[in-house]
Amino acid sequence: VKALIVKHRIGLGVAKTILSKGAHLESLELMEMGMMDVLALLGGIPLLQMPQKLKLDSLRAQDGQIQEGPTQLDSAYELIVNKKLHGVKELTAKGDFALRLWGAPT
Secondary structure (H helix, E strand, O other): OOEEEEEOHHHHHHHHHHHHOOOOOOEEEEEOOEHHHHHHHHHOOOHHHOOOEEEEEOOEOOOOOOOOOHHHHHHHHHHHHHHOHHHOOEEEEOOHHHHHHHOOOO
């Protein structure tokens, strides 16, 4: 598997299984998912397995929540950005995640 597209939370189990088997993806696209789900999935990818191309599209608050807790989301987000995204060569992000990336300290 070289590319994986995960649309909705329903595909998280399959994505986690593929990644846990040691797949080295070239491209990963996560769409229409909660930001905490995305951060948890990215956090579970070993640094050496992080895809070179990453697309984050239409991320939203978790189902059943008005707004995610800022401290939990911010700390998870900071961990991912600071530790995991350094190997990504092409990143496409839209929405709140893009705003957070734009405002992230370098």
